[in-house]
Amino acid sequence: xxxxxxxxxxxxxxxxxxxxxxxxxxxxxxxxxxxxxxxxxxxxxxxxxxxxxxxxxxxxxxxxxxxxxxxxxxxxxxxxxxxxxxxxxxxxxxxxxxxxxxxxxxxxxxxxxxxxxxxxxxxxxxxxxxxxxxxxxxxxxxxxxxxxxxxxxxxxxxxxxxxxxxxxxxxxxxxxxxxxxxxxxxxxxxxxxxxxxxxxxxxxxxxxxxxxxxxxxxxxxxxxxxxxxxxxxxxxxxxxxxxxxxxxxxxxxxxxxxxxxxxxxxxxxxxxxxxxxxxxxxxxxxxxxxxxxxxxxxxxxxxxxxxxxxxxxxxxxxxxxxxxx
Amino acid sequence: xxxxxxxxxxxxxxxxxxxxxxxxxxxxxxxxxxxxxxxxxxxxxxxxxxxxxxxxxxxxxxxxxxxxxxxxxxxxxxxxxxxxxxxxxxxxxxxxxxxxxxxxxxxxxxxxxxxxxxxxxxxxxxxxxxxxxxxxxxxxxxxxxxxxxxxxxxxxxxxxxxxxxxxxxxxxxxxxxxxxxxxxxxxxxxxxxxxxxxxxxxxxxxxxxxxxxxxxxxxxxxxxxxxxxxxxxxxxxxxxxxxxxxxxxxxxxxxxxxxxxxxxxxxxxxxxxxxxxxxxxxxxxxxxxxxxxxxxxxxxxxxxxxxxxxxxxxxxxxxxxxxxxxxxxxxxxxxxxxxxxxxxxxxxxxxxxxxxxxxx
Numbered sequence: 001x002x003x004x005x006x007x008x009x010x011x012x013x014x015x016x017x018x019x020x021x022x023x024x025x026x027x028x029x030x031x032x033x034x035x036x037x038x039x040x041x042x043x044x045x046x047x048x049x050x051x052x053x054x055x056x057x058x059x060x061x062x063x064x065x066x067x068x069x070x071x072x073x074x075x076x077x078x079x080x081x082x083x084x085x086x087x088x089x090x091x092x093x094x095x096x097x098x099x100x101x102x103x104x105x106x107x108x109x110x111x112x113x114x115x116x117x118x119x120x121x122x123x124x125x126x127x128x129x130x131x132x133x134x135x136x137x138x139x140x141x142x143x144x145x146x147x148x149x150x151x152x153x154x155x156x157x158x159x160x161x162x163x164x165x166x167x168x169x170x171x172x173x174x175x176x177x178x179x180x181x182x183x184x185x186x187x188x189x190x191x192x193x194x195x196x197x198x199x200x201x202x203x204x205x206x207x208x209x210x211x212x213x214x215x216x217x218x219x220x221x222x223x224x225x226x227x228x229x230x231x232x233x234x235x236x237x238x239x240x241x242x243x244x245x246x247x248x249x250x251x252x253x254x255x256x257x258x259x260x261x262x263x264x265x266x267x268x269x270x271x272x273x274x275x276x277x278x279x280x281x282x283x284x285x286x287x288x289x290x291x292x293x294x295x296x297x298x299x300x301x302x303x304x305x306x307x308x309x310x311x312x313x314x315x316x317x318x319x320x321x322x323x324x325x
Numbered sequence: 326x327x328x329x330x331x332x333x334x335x336x337x338x339x340x341x342x343x344x345x346x347x348x349x350x351x352x353x354x355x356x357x358x359x360x361x362x363x364x365x366x367x368x369x370x371x372x373x374x375x376x377x378x379x380x381x382x383x384x385x386x387x388x389x390x391x392x393x394x395x396x397x398x399x400x401x402x403x404x405x406x407x408x409x410x411x412x413x414x415x416x417x418x419x420x421x422x423x424x425x426x427x428x429x430x431x432x433x434x435x436x437x438x439x440x441x442x443x444x445x446x447x448x449x450x451x452x453x454x455x456x457x458x459x460x461x462x463x464x465x466x467x468x469x470x471x472x473x474x475x476x477x478x479x480x481x482x483x484x485x486x487x488x489x490x491x492x493x494x495x496x497x498x499x500x501x502x503x504x505x506x507x508x509x510x511x512x513x514x515x516x517x518x519x520x521x522x523x524x525x526x527x528x529x530x531x532x533x534x535x536x537x538x539x540x541x542x543x544x545x546x547x548x549x550x551x552x553x554x555x556x557x558x559x560x561x562x563x564x565x566x567x568x569x570x571x572x573x574x575x576x577x578x579x580x581x582x583x584x585x586x587x588x589x590x591x592x593x594x595x596x597x598x599x600x601x602x603x604x605x606x607x608x609x610x611x612x613x614x615x616x617x618x619x620x621x622x623x624x625x626x627x628x629x630x631x632x633x634x635x636x637x638x639x640x641x642x643x644x645x646x647x648x649x650x651x652x653x654x655x656x657x658x659x660x661x662x663x664x665x666x667x668x669x670x671x672x673x674x675x676x677x678x679x680x681x682x683x684x685x
């Protein structure tokens with residue numbers, strides 16, 4: 001037992017900061033939408049500060065810039081070796097470069113909320129204090145995810161600039177379908193974050209070290225989302241997973257908007273899409289529509305999963321359980 | 326707020342038949358086993374018990390971090406299971422013995438973030454943070470990164486966080502654990518000052534420091550193995566184990582020795598104190614340990630001393646400690662509990678204790 005410690009106390013010192021607002025019952029009710037906005041914005045800001053205000057700027061640079069560029073280069077060199085040169089090789093290279101650059105943002109958005117759960121619970125030990133604050137826990141994690149997504153988007157932009165300037169990626173700005181690009185980017189954010197929330201719901205339940213789960217899940221998604229190769233090369237059952245996955249439609253939509261004449265990751269000869277619909281590739285409107293539909297379903301599913309997980313975590317005492325180091 | 330208005334509030338804490346079982350292997354651990362408790366607004370209430378007694382589990386349930394397995398609990402009338410959002414706006418919690426905090430943020434930044442989660446406006450949040458940092462004595466550290474704070478400073482910062490929303494009820498879970506003497510005292514004084522500033526503010530403190538509970542709490546519940554063994558004011562609890570009054574009496578002379586006093590009605594025993602046995606009854610100052618059946622017997626003792634020409638130089642009561650109460654109730658002391666745990670941990674090389682684990 002630790003040695004007790006009392007010594008005679010002096011008189012408690014009053015401070016004006018200890019004055020209070022009384023016991024108005026209205027205080028228990030909160031301020032509704034104003035609170036929601038404030039909580040969301042604060043979570044975004046907290047996430048940004050935790051992400052960017054690193055004690056080691058070099059580490060921040062590596063994660064934000066060097067990592068996506070290195071991943072990009074790795075794939076480009078592989079394509080260079082396998083695909084060779086010429087027009088076909090160029091088309092493959094462009095397909096891969098664009099998908100790989102987008103992945104930096106996707107990865108951050110999908111893994112971000114789960115990393116926030118693990119960081120706050122295991123490393124900062126602040127999850128319980130966030131949880132028992134009036135802020136809605138789901139909203140806090142969405143806010144943290146938004147900030148991670150923003151950092152990931154920086155990586156995507158930098159990787160794209162690198163691809164254009166250094167690797168010679170040809171993007172005709174006049175040919176870019178800007179309305180489609182903006183619409184797809186915006187419509188894709190909720191389902192990306194929803195996937196992140198779904199993953200956070202799973203990490204909330206894990207009782208052992210689970211730092212690798214977010215990357216593992218995102219890595220698996222990488223294979224079935226048409227990021228660096230079309231879905232048509234996958235077995236039909238796996239193509240089903242790709243087609244019901246909103247990330248696939250988001251990547252296809254963004255890619256189609258930036259390179260309207262480029263190859264699509266969905267459809268093509270012998271693809272499940274073509275078999276089911278009789279069309280070669282989905283057009284822009286179809287892409288948006290399916291993105292909306294799969295996005296709505298995944299957002300609802302992730303929200304429901306999170307609610308169940310949160311309830312279970314509260315039942316089982318997992319919210320402040322540190323399982324790691 | 327007046328005391329009358331406080332009286333119209335529902336109980337600050339109301340707990341009925343509360344049970345909490347952790348479904349851990351190899352067998353479930355019962356951390357709370359049918360707790361009934363009511364704390365009035367304005368009370369400084371303590372939960373005293375050894376590690377693994379169930380104190381932290383109870384605080385987790387009351388602060389909406391954990392759901393009960395059975396039973397009911399409410400805070401100012403709000404149910405912990407169904408009205409958690411309301412409870413979170415009027416309560417706050419500070420735990421000790423942990424290194425929590427976003428180390429890369431400054432003290433000011435971290436507290437401001439929480440002020441926003443507690444619904445303060447941006448400017449109001451900064452003002453409140455600065456004000457509280459001054460109040461807890463961290464004004465000079467406001468721009469320091471959290472990671473650079475000492476343990477005591479970090480706990481002061483946590484206290485400031487706990488007061489940000491001007492809570493109706495503050496839960497303190499071993500708030501002085503791991504602090505040195507002066508830091509622990511600063512935390513206790515801060516809590517007393519804050520509580521005393523507005524009538525009706527309620528504090529629930531868990532501790533296994535007997536003296537801390539004795540010093541701060543108006544009422545105490547002694548908890549062990551998930552049950553409340555006794556509840557009352559520190560004085561009431563001590564009276565449970567001391568049904569007789571123990572006094573040290575000092576007189577200038579005592580003709581006939583302590584045996585004269587021992588014959589008086591209501592006197593259980595009278596003996597020379599150990600520190601003046603050598604001097605005997607001829608000394609100028611004679612100290613006698615008296616055990617009386619109750620305080621009323623003292624009147625007869627004083628009358629007898631006066632009649633014998635003895636002059637009373639000093640009279641001091643000797644009270645039992647809360648540790649005595651615990652020993653009486655449980656049959657062992659806190660130190661025994663800690664020793665037993667250490668022995669068990671060493672015997673099976675398993676450093677986890679099911680209930681402690683469950684409590685973390």
